[in-house]
Amino acid sequence: MSAPPSRVVAVVSNKGGVGKTTVATNLAIYLRALREDLPVLLVGLDDQSVVDRMFALEPIRPDEPNLKHAWAERTLERAIRVGQYGVHFVPSPPETEALKTRGEDSGTLSRILARTAWDGVIVLDTKGDLEALTRNALVAADRVILPVSDRGSLNEAGKALALLAAERRADRAKVLFTLVDARTRVEVGGSELLAVLEREVAERRWPRFRTHLSRSPRAEALISAGGVPLSVLHHARGTALHRQMRELTEEVLCDLGVDARGPETAHRAPRRVGEPRGRAVGDWKMALLRGLRGR
Numbered sequence: 001m002s003a004p005p006s007r008v009v010a011v012v013s014n015k016g017g018v019g020k021t022t023v024a025t026n027l028a029i030y031l032r033a034l035r036e037d038l039p040v041l042l043v044g045l046d047d048q049s050v051v052d053r054m055f056a057l058e059p060i061r062p063d064e065p066n067l068k069h070a071w072a073e074r075t076l077e078r079a080i081r082v083g084q085y086g087v088h089f090v091p092s093p094p095e096t097e098a099l100k101t102r103g104e105d106s107g108t109l110s111r112i113l114a115r116t117a118w119d120g121v122i123v124l125d126t127k128g129d130l131e132a133l134t135r136n137a138l139v140a141a142d143r144v145i146l147p148v149s150d151r152g153s154l155n156e157a158g159k160a161l162a163l164l165a166a167e168r169r170a171d172r173a174k175v176l177f178t179l180v181d182a183r184t185r186v187e188v189g190g191s192e193l194l195a196v197l198e199r200e201v202a203e204r205r206w207p208r209f210r211t212h213l214s215r216s217p218r219a220e221a222l223i224s225a226g227g228v229p230l231s232v233l234h235h236a237r238g239t240a241l242h243r244q245m246r247e248l249t250e251e252v253l254c255d256l257g258v259d260a261r262g263p264e265t266a267h268r269a270p271r272r273v274g275e276p277r278g279r280a281v282g283d284w285k286m287a288l289l290r291g292l293r294g295r
């Protein structure tokens with residue numbers, strides 16, 4: 001069977017703290033779990049090392065290829081490495097200024113991805129801006145997730161949509177409500193914030209994901225307790241956020257034209273390497289090998 005071409009999903013918001021990195025990293029893991037035959041590559045267009053900390057199997061040495069080298073080489077191939085949960089990733093660049101300068105042409109990343117043989121999904125996490133690298137992500141993406149957690153980020157989503165519309169790509173993007181807390185009310189009228197934001201998005205006729213992501217103290221502890229950020233799939237099962245992440249991933253797969261049920265197993269979580277539970281390694285390792293062979 002010939003491998004499918006790579007499909008690119010970018011998570012974009014001009015605002016920090018709306019859950020971009022949480023969505024991008026966990027989406028990569030859920031994609032891997034739902035479709036274990038599908039290789040997943042996560043690329044952080046950011047100098048924050050969350051992706052590295054979450055996925056690196058061993059510390060990344062400064063002399064190892066990262067996104068900066070990949071950008072110069074015009075292909076990610078030498079910088080791709082296998083990480084936790086069977087997710088591949090490209091180590092973050094030490095800083096993004098040089099990349100931004102080199103990325104002034106917003107089609108650069110698109111060309112880099114086209115030259116990178118990756119027969120699976122590529123997830124792009126972006127920085128909280130709409131500068132050169134994020135614009136590259138918008139141009140490269142087949143699907144764009146626009147996280148919205150409040151009115152400020154809703155307005156920022158409008159700016160990203162305007163950029164996409166200028167490239168005739170607005171139909172690729174959908175708003176995702178994040179950090180939803182049913183207790184949050186708007187000052188005037190006292191309605192639930194989510195309902196107010198949903199109404200505004202409907203009025204603006206912006207497409208949105210069916211599911212939203214709830215604010216979860218459990219998830220917050222997993223991500224921000226220091227050390228290695230942990231996955232929702234492996235460490236917050238039984239929470240609403242787990243169910244929502246799964247629904248989101250199924251919708252993303254559907255939008256990408258991939259059957260979420262997969263060829264065989266749609267329920268197994270790839271084991272986190274080094275996790276002390278003695279769970280069988282066979283399934284996800286086999287999948288990984290299949291993925292690597294498919295490259």
Ligand SMILES: Nc1ncnc2c1ncn2[C@@H]1O[C@H](COP(=O)(O)OP(=O)(O)O)[C@@H](O)[C@H]1O
Binds near residue numbers: 015017216219
């Ligand atoms: N569903 C959630 N529930 C609770 N806290 C969350 C959730 N998603 C993200 N956070 C927290 O919100 C903060 C910002 O998330 P992050 O994904 O880093 O956002 P961004 O990448 O947009 O800056 C982090 O401290 C993270 O732990």
Ligand SMILES: [Mg+2]
Binds near residue numbers: 021
């Ligand atoms: Mg981030």
